[in-house]
Amino acid sequence: MSTTALTHQVRVLAPLGDRHDEILTPAALDFLGRLTAAFGPRRRELLKERRRQALRLASGSPLEFPLVTSAVRADPSWRVAPPAAGLTDRRVEITGPPDRRTTVNALNSGAQVWMADFEDATSPTWDNVVGGQLNLLDAIERRIDFGTADGKEYRLGTRLATIVVRPRGWHLDEEHLEFDGGPVPAALVDFGLYFFHCAQRQIDAGHGPYFYLPKLENRYEARLWNDVFITAQELLGIPRGTVRATVLIETITAAFEMEEILHELREHSSGLNAGRWDYLFSLIKTFGHRTDFLLPDRAKVTMTAPFLRAYTELLVRTCHQRGAHAIGGMAAQVPGKDPAAHEAALAKVRLDKEREAEDGFDGSWVAHPGLVPVCRTVFDAVLGERPHQIDRTRDDVEVTPADLLSVRRISGPPTDDGVRTNIAVALRYFAAWLRGQGAVALYGLMEDAATAEIARVQIWQWLRHRVIDRETVLRVLDEESAALGAEYPWAPVDDIRALFERTSLAAELPMFFTPDAYARHLVRRTEERS
Numbered sequence: 001m002s003t004t005a006l007t008h009q010v011r012v013l014a015p016l017g018d019r020h021d022e023i024l025t026p027a028a029l030d031f032l033g034r035l036t037a038a039f040g041p042r043r044r045e046l047l048k049e050r051r052r053q054a055l056r057l058a059s060g061s062p063l064e065f066p067l068v069t070s071a072v073r074a075d076p077s078w079r080v081a082p083p084a085a086g087l088t089d090r091r092v093e094i095t096g097p098p099d100r101r102t103t104v105n106a107l108n109s110g111a112q113v114w115m116a117d118f119e120d121a122t123s124p125t126w127d128n129v130v131g132g133q134l135n136l137l138d139a140i141e142r143r144i145d146f147g148t149a150d151g152k153e154y155r156l157g158t159r160l161a162t163i164v165v166r167p168r169g170w171h172l173d174e175e176h177l178e179f180d181g182g183p184v185p186a187a188l189v190d191f192g193l194y195f196f197h198c199a200q201r202q203i204d205a206g207h208g209p210y211f212y213l214p215k216l217e218n219r220y221e222a223r224l225w226n227d228v229f230i231t232a233q234e235l236l237g238i239p240r241g242t243v244r245a246t247v248l249i250e251t252i253t254a255a256f257e258m259e260e261i262l263h264e265l266r267e268h269s270s271g272l273n274a275g276r277w278d279y280l281f282s283l284i285k286t287f288g289h290r291t292d293f294l295l296p297d298r299a300k301v302t303m304t305a306p307f308l309r310a311y312t313e314l315l316v317r318t319c320h321q322r323g324a325h326a327i328g329g330m331a332a333q334v335p336g337k338d339p340a341a342h343e344a345a346l347a348k349v350r351l352d353k354e355r356e357a358e359d360g361f362d363g364s365w366v367a368h369p370g371l372v373p374v375c376r377t378v379f380d381a382v383l384g385e386r387p388h389q390i391d392r393t394r395d396d397v398e399v400t401p402a403d404l405l406s407v408r409r410i411s412g413p414p415t416d417d418g419v420r421t422n423i424a425v426a427l428r429y430f431a432a433w434l435r436g437q438g439a440v441a442l443y444g445l446m447e448d449a450a451t452a453e454i455a456r457v458q459i460w461q462w463l464r465h466r467v468i469d470r471e472t473v474l475r476v477l478d479e480e481s482a483a484l485g486a487e488y489p490w491a492p493v494d495d496i497r498a499l500f501e502r503t504s505l506a507a508e509l510p511m512f513f514t515p516d517a518y519a520r521h522l523v524r525r526t527e528e529r530s
Helices: 026-058 067-074 100-107 126-140 186-204 219-235 258-264 277-287 306-321 339-359 369-383 416-434 449-464 470-487 493-504 517-529
Strands: 010-012 092-096 113-117 162-166 173-179 182-185 210-213 244-249 269-274 326-331 363-366 440-442 445-447
Touching: 010 026, 026 173, 026 182, 026 186, 026 219, 026 277, 067 258, 092 100, 092 369, 100 113, 100 126, 126 162, 126 173, 126 186, 162 186, 173 186, 182 186, 186 219, 219 244, 219 258, 244 258, 258 269, 258 306, 269 306, 277 449, 306 326, 306 339, 326 339, 326 369, 339 363, 339 369, 363 369, 416 440, 416 449, 416 470, 416 493, 445 449, 449 470, 449 493, 470 493, 493 517
Parallel strands: 092 113, 092 363, 113 162, 162 210, 210 244, 244 269, 269 326, 326 363
Antiparallel strands: 010 173, 173 182, 440 445
């Protein structure tokens, strides 16, 4: 594939903010243009295939391990690339948006890895997209230290977490950048700007350009990312195989192609991660029309549920048999000021991380620096001085397609509290998201777009199968909208309510609220107001 001839430039459609010119340089935009020219058409075809697959599954086609790739699964000889510098020991990984304060706090947190999240934890305002890139560049250059008006100092320490960047998924566009008359894929924007400015700097610092890849649905989407990596390295003269990428297995279809995804990315792979809320969201999105996939309150769907146990155990087995890291899911608790509530939250985190470490995971996620010591203590007890437990290949695990889909064993009707909690969380998250905040503490948990997705899609599913009635939802929506207005006087309550109704009460489920046309309109209007 030729990427040397570029006939169309990337145009910036938004006004340039402070220091934006340091990121949106002519050379960087040219680099984005080359990536978009090379891979934009394939990306569009893969998104069409997503829709075709959704229709096939909705019409009753079974979801199975692909027969055509059985030779890949049966071949014991292949392995992924060895761990790269800074990614050997990943026992604690902290996540968060790349705003300036979070960047300093996460890098200083004591975690081995920080996932700088342009996806679920970032509201995609233009300032957030470009400002996040500036913050990463400043952090790598160690010029990010700053103070606040109240006298608080934010300064980088000496032992910093390894930066791993999560770009947005293939399904999203960046409408502030235009190429050949259309928006640039958001995934290529987040990946390309970071890679262009920071890849060589990270190599020089002893690490490398490392990524988390979200929302993949099959091996072909992994192959597309691998080809992007090859081309990007070639364009900037970086040795092939320098990039490392960990894939989040957070869609139900990807769970049936874990080995194939590792195989496609094997020269750049650094493992797989077990998502939770997006995985459940994907399950409902895919099979929400079926009564045997009706889920109860999301608080009752724990990782000990049989279908989730099958998914996580298969993930550990797949990774370790291919020499890859298996990274556990999120602990979203936010330490509180009440001592009893604080200890109860830490106890839940400890129990969850003990299960993951004992199952064979090599590390896990936390959302708050206060949870880093708990997670580290649990994994220290299992790993000791070892950096991981990849040698534990879990040959005892046997998982069938039926095991991955055995939802009926935990199905049940929602409770009144479950309905109210989903509506309350969705409304408050939408309010924060429209204000430019993608990660927000609600009811003791750090919530992001994945939480909003599962909250609103459960309301849709319960309405579809008539286990709750529309009048009840509208009554609770009225009450929670009024409460929202009282708590957040700045919130555009009518807009937020309309967004909830469009994405939760429609006859057919919108795929994601973030690319929804009305949501994009609200983001643009919020940016204009600010």
